[in-house]
Amino acid sequence: MAITSVPAAGITPAPTKQALQENYIDFANAGANSANWAQQYLPDLMEKEAEVFGNRTISGFLSQVGAEESMSADQVIWSEQGRLHLSYKTVALTAASKVGTLTFTASTDADGKAMTGANHGVRAGDMILVSDADSTTRCYVTAVAASGVCTILRFDDANIASGNLAAGNVSILVFGSNFAKGSIGRTGANKPQFTSRTNRPIILKDKYEVSGSDASAIGWVEVSGEEGQNGYMWYLKASGDTKARFSDYLEMSMMESEKTVAAGIVMPSAAGGGKVQGTEGLWEALETRGNITNAFDGTGALLAEFDLMLAELDKNGAIEENMMFLDRGASLQVDDMLAGLSDGAQGGTSYGVFNNEEDMALNLGFTGFRRGSYDFYKSDFKYLNDSSTRGLINGTDAVNAIHGVMIPAGVSSVYDQNLGKNLKRPFLHVRYRASQMESRKYKTWTTGSVGATTSDLDAMEMHFLSERCLVVQGANNFFLLKGTNA
Numbered sequence: 001m002a003i004t005s006v007p008a009a010g011i012t013p014a015p016t017k018q019a020l021q022e023n024y025i026d027f028a029n030a031g032a033n034s035a036n037w038a039q040q041y042l043p044d045l046m047e048k049e050a051e052v053f054g055n056r057t058i059s060g061f062l063s064q065v066g067a068e069e070s071m072s073a074d075q076v077i078w079s080e081q082g083r084l085h086l087s088y089k090t091v092a093l094t095a096a097s098k099v100g101t102l103t104f105t106a107s108t109d110a111d112g113k114a115m116t117g118a119n120h121g122v123r124a125g126d127m128i129l130v131s132d133a134d135s136t137t138r139c140y141v142t143a144v145a146a147s148g149v150c151t152i153l154r155f156d157d158a159n160i161a162s163g164n165l166a167a168g169n170v171s172i173l174v175f176g177s178n179f180a181k182g183s184i185g186r187t188g189a190n191k192p193q194f195t196s197r198t199n200r201p202i203i204l205k206d207k208y209e210v211s212g213s214d215a216s217a218i219g220w221v222e223v224s225g226e227e228g229q230n231g232y233m234w235y236l237k238a239s240g241d242t243k244a245r246f247s248d249y250l251e252m253s254m255m256e257s258e259k260t261v262a263a264g265i266v267m268p269s270a271a272g273g274g275k276v277q278g279t280e281g282l283w284e285a286l287e288t289r290g291n292i293t294n295a296f297d298g299t300g301a302l303l304a305e306f307d308l309m310l311a312e313l314d315k316n317g318a319i320e321e322n323m324m325f326l327d328r329g330a331s332l333q334v335d336d337m338l339a340g341l342s343d344g345a346q347g348g349t350s351y352g353v354f355n356n357e358e359d360m361a362l363n364l365g366f367t368g369f370r371r372g373s374y375d376f377y378k379s380d381f382k383y384l385n386d387s388s389t390r391g392l393i394n395g396t397d398a399v400n401a402i403h404g405v406m407i408p409a410g411v412s413s414v415y416d417q418n419l420g421k422n423l424k425r426p427f428l429h430v431r432y433r434a435s436q437m438e439s440r441k442y443k444t445w446t447t448g449s450v451g452a453t454t455s456d457l458d459a460m461e462m463h464f465l466s467e468r469c470l471v472v473q474g475a476n477n478f479f480l481l482k483g484t485n486a
Helices: 061-065 234-256 282-289 303-315 328-340 390-396
Strands: 067-071 076-081 087-094 100-103 126-131 136-144 150-154 168-177 194-199 202-211 291-293 321-326 368-371 374-380 402-408 411-416 421-426 428-433 443-448 459-472 479-482
Touching: 061 234, 061 321, 061 428, 076 459, 194 459, 202 234, 234 282, 234 459, 282 291, 282 402, 282 459, 282 479, 291 303, 303 368, 321 328, 328 374, 328 402, 390 402
Parallel strands: 067 428, 291 479, 321 374
Antiparallel strands: 076 194, 076 411, 087 100, 087 168, 100 150, 126 136, 126 168, 136 150, 202 459, 321 402, 368 374, 402 479, 411 421, 428 459, 443 459
């Protein structure tokens, strides 16, 4: 069943570029900009502007899940811990006799980082598990050559290829070591590995301008807006909307932005030239180093996908509490999944489990649930629903639509390059440029001849500026709910 919106585009006023030099209202002739006062009847004038779209802003997502901190450099650099234990995939096993060899030339670690042959951490004396699709065998490492090739023996003194284990690509896990009495110490040592990441802030700007004449003119519409503006001065409405839109841009850019190529993009000469480098937004960070699931498209079974997500969480930190910000289809899909799990009680609905009474309105809108050892908290994400923001793009491109994001709660411990020490920070937070003299977190200033005169321009110019970037730590604990499962 389809829903038809009538009229298709008649109730969606959108901002347009304005001319600063406008004609005066013609009270005598009818026209697009005329009230046509050349008649004797007084209309029933409703002065209050109708708020038909409710609260139009989408900001608030980052304030719920992250924090904001200052920085005083052109980029922020942070490091993330590596895995603690040694495990490798796609290791080449040679198994001609009791003596086998492991070659790491084409192998990767547990996170897919490529090995170059000798940069693994396996040492002589290690006990390892060797596994392929059919078998798992415990072996002992007797020697490691300078090239990185390991010589191994089975503990049961059988041929390496005994049982179902065969030569080819295998996975290995170091689970301990074993040394004889009176033996010397270890030959060689392992050192911790970390990953260094960086991001650059971008400069966002906006401006509102009104002529001095229009700033002193009263209108017949009583304005209102998200910034608390009210009265009969139309410039209050326009300036407030500009500020609210800029505040949304600060959040939208932290989600949608993307880094440019190394050379950057050259700005138009009229804008001062120069190059912009872009910044890594939330979507780009999760698409390159996070987890992606396409099961949250509002269709199909979801419980099995949740179990797969739990398995990924087990592999990556096992953070117990996670927050889900979803569009309408994905949110209803989760509600339907949870409601379907309670069938068989009182005609198909478990009133006690979901705190619903038989004689009250049934509430199937869930805000939280627990699966396995993990807690999930669900919230609607207006940015993904609104037809004037991401909702419009999602409706156009279902294959690459963003249905939501799952973010771990809590903080991570990271090494801050600028401060030179470990700090605990939210997994998701915004860094803005600031020093003792200048804060570029959210700057506003007014120029022109209106109010406090600062120039000979017969207008008021309101300027907005911010310089910021997003830091996504531990993206392996995030899930991006993207695309279609069709």
